[in-house]
Amino acid sequence: MKYAYLLILFCLASQAINAQKKPNIILLFADDAGYSDFGFQGSKVMKTPNLDKLAKKGVVCTQGYVTDATCGPSRAGLITGKYQQRFGYEEINVPGYMSQNSALLGDDMGLPLDQITLADYLKKIGYKNALYGKWHLGDADRYHPLKRGFDEFYGFRGGDRSYFEYDNIAGIHTDKRMERGFGNYEEPKGYVTDVLANEAISFIEKNKNNPFFIMLSFNAVHTPMEATEEDLAKFPKLTGKRKELAAMTYALDRACGKVLDKLKEYGLDENTIIVFSNDNGGPSDKNASDNRPLSGTKSNHLEGGLRVPFVISWPNKIEENTTYNYPVSTLDLLPTFYVAGGGKIEDLKDIDGVDLLPYVKEINKDRPHQRLFWKKETRAVFRDEDMKLIRFPDRPAELYDISKDISEQNNLVSVYPDKVKKMFKTLFEWELTLERPLWLLKRKFEKYDIDRMDQYRNGTLKN
DSSP states (O other), X not given: OHHHHHHHHHHHHHHHHHHHHSOEEEEEEEXXXXXXXXXXXXXXXXXXHHHHHHHHTSEEETTEEOSOSSHHHHHHHHHHTXXXXXXXXXXXXXXXXXXXXXXXXXXXXXXXXXXXXXHHHHHHTTOEEEEEEEXXXXXXXXXXXXXXXXXXXXXXXXXXXOSSOOSOOTTOOGGGSOEETTXXXXXXXXXXXXXXXXXXXXXXXXXXXXXXXXXXXXXXXXXXXXXXXXXXXXXXXXXXXXHHHHHHHHHHHHHXXXXXXXXXXXXXXXXXXXXXXXXXXXXXXXXXXXXXXXXXXXXXXXXXXXXXXXXXXXXXXXXXXXXXXXXXXXXXXXXXXXXXXXXXXXXXXXXXXXXXXXXXXXXXXXXXXXXXXXXXXXXXXXXXTTEEEEEOSSSOOEEEETTTOTTOOSOXXXXXXXXXXXXXXXXXXXXXXXXXXXXXXXXXXXXXXXHHHHHTTTXXXXX
């Protein structure tokens, strides 16, 4: 009996050691933040000491891209590792804004059930998964995070909500109400950004002995512009939306810092992959976010709509305080996390992302992506190495060499007419592989997006 008991203890210890070898994974995901609104991105206004510290402990990808310039489709691309247009998730899903001719409307707009999520894949290789904060991948029960691979959820199903408790929930759409688990609506007792961090910390405490994945999906710094008086007081020289944004960004950084500190407290920081990024470019007209030196904003295809802050940290695996300068995409997070967790890349069928680790560790000197694509209605982008072709609905196409013209000011269409023709053909060939959109915005919003692009064509910041 004694030897049998010892054998059992040995087996349990071996299982624990093997489990601990798998890295924990945390995705710190902001909402509507400006490209330049963090200290590690060059801001002299925003106070982001915790994220700056994280950036120094890892690699900053200077050309980090999302799959769409709006939040719903961007999240669909991230969580599946594939271009969301391939399964009809081309347009943002906001009830009340859609054309009545859409195939799906209202709560039925969501991530198709035949799509395998990042959480689904990680669960297969032994991870406990949690999502805290914004979902925005479908309001209907069938799309719920707990049915898409996550084990815990505290957040809201829609695209935005107040940062404070709703005093009267009558008339508040259920997708704006905070929900614990499935169907248990529970308003936060505090500032939402801090509350979400506390939820992540609780999950870490409960799962410190097994591998876990946390998607900490902040609604910060998306509208409504709401900050605490204490945080606003830290920016006495700012006014208006810019002051509110600075306070909200400070809270976002504080929340991230709390999570990072908890990892260190439990000795988990050395074996945790942490990625910080954002779902799309900042909507400068809405929240005074600063995307400079990029032109454009959220919802359009200039760099300011598509390029985002992008940090990867994994101590002793990724060299500290470095930069990676080839384009990477949120498409790559699924394969990167899955392979790091012990999964086999060949298990990932029909995805468009790549495992980034060989690239950022410079084992593979090639580009992770020779080509990248974006599409929304008649608007589209094809990036071939450093040449970026943009197709518009209301003007001739434009061509930029992003390696020399990050602000997209020098249109090269007349310089390379043959290249433009060839790129148009390649873009069309890619579009032929896509599904028709499952829902559509009303046409008038196309004009809104174009007008917003023109307003911020030179990266001008307006408060």
